[in-house]
Amino acid sequence: MEGAIDCGLTVEEAVGRLKYTHWALRRLHAIFIARLAAMPIYELKMTFSLHGHYCIEHVDGIFARVREMRHPPFGMDVAPHEALDFFFDEIQNAGDTEALVLGLYEKAIPQLVAAVRDQLEVTNRLYEHPTYRKLRHLLVELEDVEAYGQQAIACLVDDAARAKHADWLELLDQSVANFGSFTGTEAKTEHALAAQFSATPYVYDGKPQRDERFRDSYNMGVNPEAFMFRDDMPVRPKTLMMSFKRLREIDVPEMMSSIITETEGKPLGYYVDMTRQLWDEARHAMMGEIGFVVNGIDWTQIPINFTWSLELNTGLKPDERHAILFSIEQGLMGKETGKEKEWELAVASTDRVSELIQDYDWADEILHAKIGRDWFVKGFGTQAEAVEYGQQCVYRGFLQRVSAYKEAGLTEHRNWWPDLYTAACEHWGVEPDAHVLAYDEFYDTSAPDLPTAKV
Numbered sequence: 139m140e141g142a143i144d145c146g147l148t149v150e151e152a153v154g155r156l157k158y159t160h161w162a163l164r165r166l167h168a169i170f171i172a173r174l175a176a177m178p179i180y181e182l183k184m185t186f187s188l189h190g191h192y193c194i195e196h197v198d199g200i201f202a203r204v205r206e207m208r209h210p211p212f213g214m215d216v217a218p219h220e221a222l223d224f225f226f227d228e229i230q231n232a233g234d235t236e237a238l239v240l241g242l243y244e245k246a247i248p249q250l251v252a253a254v255r256d257q258l259e260v261t262n263r264l265y266e267h268p269t270y271r272k273l274r275h276l277l278v279e280l281e282d283v284e285a286y287g288q289q290a291i292a293c294l295v296d297d298a299a300r301a302k303h304a305d306w307l308e309l310l311d312q313s314v315a316n317f318g319s320f321t322g323t324e325a326k327t328e329h330a331l332a333a334q335f336s337a338t339p340y341v342y343d344g345k346p347q348r349d350e351r352f353r354d355s356y357n358m359g360v361n362p363e364a365f366m367f368r369d370d371m372p373v374r375p376k377t378l379m380m381s382f383k384r385l386r387e388i389d390v391p392e393m394m395s396s397i398i399t400e401t402e403g404k405p406l407g408y409y410v411d412m413t414r415q416l417w418d419e420a421r422h423a424m425m426g427e428i429g430f431v432v433n434g435i436d437w438t439q440i441p442i443n444f445t446w447s448l449e450l451n452t453g454l455k456p457d458e459r460h461a462i463l464f465s466i467e468q469g470l471m472g473k474e475t476g477k478e479k480e481w482e483l484a485v486a487s488t489d490r491v492s493e494l495i496q497d498y499d500w501a502d503e504i505l506h507a508k509i510g511r512d513w514f515v516k517g518f519g520t521q522a523e524a525v526e527y528g529q530q531c532v533y534r535g536f537l538q539r540v541s542a543y544k545e546a547g548l549t550e551h552r553n554w555w556p557d558l559y560t561a562a563c564e565h566w567g568v569e570p571d572a573h574v575l576a577y578d579e580f581y582d583t584s585a586p587d588l589p590t591a592k593v
């Protein structure tokens with residue numbers, strides 16, 4: 139009773155604060171997603187996928203709450219204060235990984251966490267329970283982001299990097315003071331802000347980068363799909379090919395990053411759904427890593443090619459990329475060559491980890507096929523036309539690339555399968571089967587990553 143009597147914000151005060159939180163989350167989402175393709179560090183690429191997903195989900199929740207508060211969402215498409223945009227422009231353009239990590243996880247997130255905590259403290263839990271509930275859920279996830287960020291900074295930022303960026307971090311603090319903290323309620327200063335990283339406009343960099351654990355990234359020397367569906371191959375080695383296919387899905391968040399970043403003006407639900415899918419694809423990549431680790435495989439020895447995200451991000455337009463993604467995901471729904479078949483193979487292998495991985499991969503991919511129908515087909519007319527367009531884009535995007543990589547000296551397309559299979563057999567304590575060991579089907583006779591054959 140005391141709490142209900144004592145505290146509370148007016149509707150106007152609450153909305154004023156929520157607009158800051160909403161805008162901060164919106165900008166953070168855009169930064170996480172835009173920076174993940176060219177982020178070489180595997181862990182950060184995956185984490186940006188998750189943190190982007192958190193942010194846009196809460197943008198949606200807060201936007202909906204503001205609409206309920208006698209404030210039609212006027213002004214929700216612009217920053218509540220120009221210095222808030224300055225602050226995020228600087229982080230979006232951060233010139234190196236250390237600056238990006240410091241800007242996100244030492245400046246933006248902790249201050250946003252503090253603002254949400256502050257609002258929760260002064261929110262009346264009775265009058266304003268719907269806001270209280272949304273902010274509580276937001277805080278749980280933001281605290282996870284903050285804790286992760288502290289670890290990332292400890293790993294990645296040394297004293298020299300911190301010293302290098304000291305003036306820039308001070309500039310960020312000054313901009314925060316100018317917009318009156320993330321609650322927007324502190325006294326606002328008027329520091330003259332001289333742009334550093336944002337002095338030149340942001341340019342999206344969609345060229346995927348991978349760290350040193352990913353080698354021979356143009357290598358397309360093994361066709362895993364063909365192996366999967368060959369009846370003369372035993373089922374257990376097929377789980378290795380499935381782990382490869384899962385880990386290779388790291389190229390999907392890279393590619394979806396470019397679609398989301400370069401597609402403007404869609405309803406909020408588009409960005410929510412597409413980012414959810416992006417995070418799922420990142421999870422699938424990590425599931426593939428798990429599949430290798432439990433079989434004693436050093437996955438860094440296997441070339442996890444990035445050719446798909448590279449070609450799509452650098453050679454095709456956003457709607458063409460989306461068309462390809464849509465075509466592929468519809469193709470995965472086929473009973474004999476799709477996700478269900480992979481799950482059946484995993485069950486038959488009696489490898490519990492592989493079974494669970496394929497079970498959830500299948501479930502997620504069904505959701506993605508729906509997201510494609512919801513957001514892509516509508517602009518097209520019929521599903522068949524959309525699939526057809528996607529297939530045309532694949533052929534334009536890929537034919538002749540495989541040999542071109544070799545001719546350019548980018549890869550030898552080494553057949554890595556015998557090494558992988560041998561290492562797994564050692565772990566399993568069995569002798570390699572000569573027929574399986576001799577598998578040598580390449581991508582040279584067919585266009586790689588055909589809609590029916592990938593993801």
Ligand SMILES: [Fe+2]
Nearest residue numbers: 387422499593
């Ligand atoms: Fe998947």
Ligand SMILES: [Fe+2]
Nearest residue numbers: 419467503506
């Ligand atoms: Fe998918």
Ligand SMILES: [Fe+2]
Nearest residue numbers: 387390419593
């Ligand atoms: Fe996928």
